Amino acid sequence: MRNVAKKQQEPKAAAGPSRPYRIEEQIGYLLRRAHQRASAIFQISIGDPNITPTQYSSMVKLNEYRELSQNLLGRLVGMDKATMQGVVRRLKERGLVDSRPDPGDARRTLLSLTTEGQRIVNKLLVNGPAVTRETLKPLNGAEQRQLLELLSRII
Amino acid sequence: MRNVAKKQQEPKAAAGPSRPYRIEEQIGYLLRRAHQRASAIFQISIGDPNITPTQYSSMVKLNEYRELSQNLLGRLVGMDKATMQGVVRRLKERGLVDSRPDPGDARRTLLSLTTEGQRIVNKLLVNGPAVTRETLKPLNGAEQRQLLELLSRII
């Protein structure tokens, strides 16, 4: 126990650099923080304080495919079926989404946008690009493309 | 209104490419999905199913600074004070964190790890690097460093 000062800073003499463990350099931490900021920018830029990012994603998908089962919509936007259930329930409560039983499969419910839902999503789609633009503002064009590409590769 | 077919696919003739709007290419969507995957990998790799990513971050910080106010800890790990309150409550309920009133400021509570909290966090720190390694596995070394750097720049 004589040489207490030996490792007082970093183990620089070990095999390899063996960098200190910093939470700020861990991918999970950075993703959590970046996602927080992106969500905040979404809320102030999308133009409707009552629409959340997941609700927006769901509505955009329902706008592409006219009708989808809840389960398939969840897979398309990357949400658990239990999570999807809450998102759909809130959208239905606000009259933006409607549902009917699937005539060919009694387990399924087919979801679609109401006229009001159509109107809202078309309005929000105008602001959609600004959200990504604002979130990526600290990066130049090449860096922005690279970040999007690297992220899609770790999903 | 005669020429209905004019814009039927994409406005290719407009100024600039004006790419179609795809939710899968928006930064917020990609961050949500990537964060989901990172959290899932954390849970199966960290070695303790009862510790969540935010609890881990908080404990790592409390391991660096021996004692911190709840508010300062929240700023260090990027959590709202209301969110921090829940995280701390659960850690205290499990006996991993202790608190005492700040002798110099009656508004503050000083937080610290218990002996058990120390033991747990030192065990988890062994697995910490593996979580980042597994999450970034689809990328090579240079790409991994670049992703971490780009993410920290948009926070």
Added chain:
DNA sequence: CCGTCATCGTACGTACACGAACGATATGGG
């Protein structure tokens, strides 16, 4: 020394996220 303003922790409400369990339905193999 007293009032104004900021900060700290707490409480409540809303929303996402997911595992687990469940009932109803669908499907494929024997």
Added chain:
DNA sequence: CCCATATCGTTCGTGTACGTACGATGACGG
């Protein structure tokens, strides 16, 4: 045709995340 297995949607429990409001305390200026 019937049963084992799978899928679909729902419900419950836990945890993160944040806005808002609140009471207590602290800091600063007049």
